[in-house]
Amino acid sequence: MNPISTYIDKTTLCIFWNEQFNFRLQQIEDHTSIVSVNINLLKTNFYTNYVGFEFKKKWLLHNNLACDDLCLIITLAIEKTHCETFIVFGNETIQFVNSFHKASVYSIWRSLHNKFIFVLDTYDFQEEWYENTFFQDQPNILFITHPSSSTNEVFDIRTNKFTGPKSLNPAKLYTLDRFFPALNRFQNAKSLFPSKLANLQGREIIIAGFDYPPYTIIKHNTISNAYDIGTRDKSDFYKVYIDGTETRVVLSFCEKFNCTVQINTSDADDWGTVYPNMSGSGSLGMVLKHKADICIGAMYSWYEDYRLLDHSMYLARSGITCLVPVPLRLASWYLPLEPFQETLWFAVLVCLTIETVGLVLAYKSEQKIFETNHHRKSWWNCWKFGLATTFKLFISQSGNSNAISFTVRVLLFACFLNDLIITSIYGGGLASILTIPSMDEAADTVQRLRTHKLPWAANSEAWVSSIRGSTEELVTDLLKNFHIYNDNQLLRFAQENPVRIGFTVERLPFGHFAIGSYLVPKAIDQLVIMQDDLYYQYTVAFVPRLWPLLDAFNMHIYNWHSSGLDKYWEHRVVATNLNMQIQQKVESTMTRSQDDIGPVTLGMSNFAGIMLVWVLGSVMAAVVFAAEVISKMYINF
Structure with missing residues (x-):
């Protein structure tokens, strides 16, 4: 078997032919797929019969992405045939x-095991290639060169160094081996694609x-x-200390593979986003522009960003929830009705009705x-006596009627005792409501947040980008009340008394919270954490x-994850770097009861219902009085 085939076995091989090189394939395994491309023929005979050609070209034009014929062919080869090994000849x-x-980047399919073989004459290689x-x-780059002036058939096989700091030019080539076609053997019999990742020799990994x-x-x-390469050398901010639940993953990775961690904060003021035209902003934009190698910090697996970037397996489960205002004390017009439940009020009305009917009949x-026909009262007068007496007894007022019979006196006494018990129970219930606060319902679930139409806010669109395209009615209703403010505005809202909006926070997998700096302890005293998450995502690292x-990685x-360090590091990072008082305050709101709110000074709002009863009574009395006056005037007239 041809020695090179041992490295490209079971992969799709893309060969970019060149007539100046006499190259033939020998003894390639049947399951090795081959895609052939002649770059010189693309302009005269373009491969329009490629599967997906028209669709891909329209997509590129729609997103204003520059792509020549060769780029389009490579894109289709990667996307449709999953090319992982590429052989290119000469100055092409x-x-x-x-x-x-x-x-x-244009192809939605991506590979982690690409190999590149460049076959060229020595004079074809140019030094400026090092800057690419x-x-x-x-790491898997192979240059096979043959000095054109040499009379001996000897091929030099070189590869790039890849490891080491970038200041030492990792693109620099060194001779890996030599091949003698006449003898069909290598000089040193080394691996043509040696592993360069086990020891990176201090190569930098830059975090956005x-x-x-x-x-x-x-x-x-x-x-x-670490060093912040986004600042000026020797400045006060050049040397930094970095930590974090996800940062420690990168730090421990570099401890294992001997690389150096640096950060770049020049454009990383937010999570950012990338756009279809290959531009970007924030941390994600820095990765797309190759200003950083990795982007971490609660990065969700956003599909639009994944199209142009790649991401790791999941790092942590992050739940998006809200700190919402505490339930307010009930002080409304129906306060006089609260001591009794609806069924009990119905029973009281039935009892009063029975009392009224009994008094009327008695x-x-x-x-x-006892009365003569001349002094006998009509049924209308009897009903007025029954209603007035029942109402007076119910509100503990004395009547002015003269009861003659023993039956009416006993009945009045029984009604008085019955109403006395009812009013005593009512007074005790009303006193307890005014003494022990009765609280409104908090918007501490997703359904209640939707029902209350409570405004909720964050400092970036990234908080809701994962659910922005949802067609679910619940989600769309919630997004109608979502607002984006800067940190200063959120701090001002958090310092209001009372707080009137909800604030987004992240619920970490092991009981802690990622809380914005604008949520000071005073603000958290007026907030409670929601019982459930608005939604959750798994964080990743974008590369x-x-x-x-x-x-x-x-x-x-x-x-x-398997070792349990994710849980241990979360507790250590939070305990070392975060304000535990705020963490405990937020956690305590999960079980906060109404009694924990403390005493509240009573105000006029607490007696709104009683005042409303007085106002209604006064209005009704005035209307009745006016009706009596008018009717009297009409009768006299």
Whole structure:
């Protein structure tokens, strides 16, 4: 078997042919797929029969993405045939590299195991290639060169150094081996694609960093463990101390693979986003522009960003929830009705009705027995006596009627005792309501947040970008009340008394919270945490396409989860770097009862219902009095 085939077995091989090189494939395994492209024929005979050609071209034009014919062919080859090994000849190398960088981003499919073989004459290689980031960032690059002036058939096999600090030019080539075609053997029989990732020899990994505890923490003017390359050298902010639940994953990764962690805060003022036209902002934009190698800090697996970037396996479960205003004390017009439940009020009305009917019948009977026909009262007068007496007894007022019969007196006494018990119970219930606060319903669930139409806010669109495209009615109703403010505005809202909006926070997997700096302890005293999450996502680390360390980084994350360090580090980071008083305050709101709110000074609002009864009574009395006056005037007239 051809020696090179041992490295490209079971992969899709893309060959970019060149007539100046006499190259043939020998003994390639049947299950190795081959895609052939002739760059020189693209302009005259473009491969329009490629599957998905029209759709991909329209997509590129729609998003204003520059892509020549070669770029489009490579994009389709990667996306449709899953090419992972590429063989390029001669001076077309740099043309391929420039197109491949774009194609690797345009294609939705991505590979972690790409290999690149460049076959060229010695004079074809140009020193400015060293400046191309492709040769710095890809470890599996092989240059096969043949000196054209040499009479012996000897091929030099070189590869890029890749490891070491970038100041030492990791794109620089060194001779890996030599191949003698006549003898069909290598000089040193070394691996053509040696592993360069086990020891990175101090190669930098740059984090797009912004301070977002407890995921990422950046401290100045203290002990330092990293450099902020986004600041001027030797400035006060050049040396920083970084920590965090996700930052520790990167730090421990570099401890294992001997790399150096640096951060770049130049544009990382927010999570940011990337756009279809290959531009971006914030931390994600820095990764797309290759100003950073990795982006962490509660980054969710956002699909739109994933289209142009790559991300790791999940780091943590993050639940988006809200701190909402505490339930307010009930002080409304129906306060006089609260001492009794609806069923009890119904029973009281039935009892009063029975009393009224009994008094009417007893009074009418008394009139028949003791009064003459001339002084006998009508049924209308009897009903007035029954209603007035029942109402007076119910509000503990004495009557002015003269009861003659023993039956009416006993009945009045029984009604008085019955009403006395009812009013005593009512007075005790009303006193307890005024003494022990009766609270309104808090918007502490998703359904209640929707029902109350409570405004809730955050400092970035990233808080809701994962649910922004949802068609669910519940989600769309919640998003209608979502607002974005800067930190100063949120601080002002948090200092209001009372607080009138909800504030987004993140619920970490092991009981802690990511809380904005604008939520001071005084504000949290007026807030409670919601019982459930608005939604949840799994955080990831975003990296550029073709990041060669992603496979090793994913395995490191897997081992991190398996060992239980995720829980241990969360507790340690929170205890070391966060305000535990705020954490405990937020946690305590999960079980906060109405009694915990404390005594509240009574005001006129507490007697709104009683005042309303007085006003209604006065209005009704005035209307009745006016009706009596008018009717009297009409009768006299």
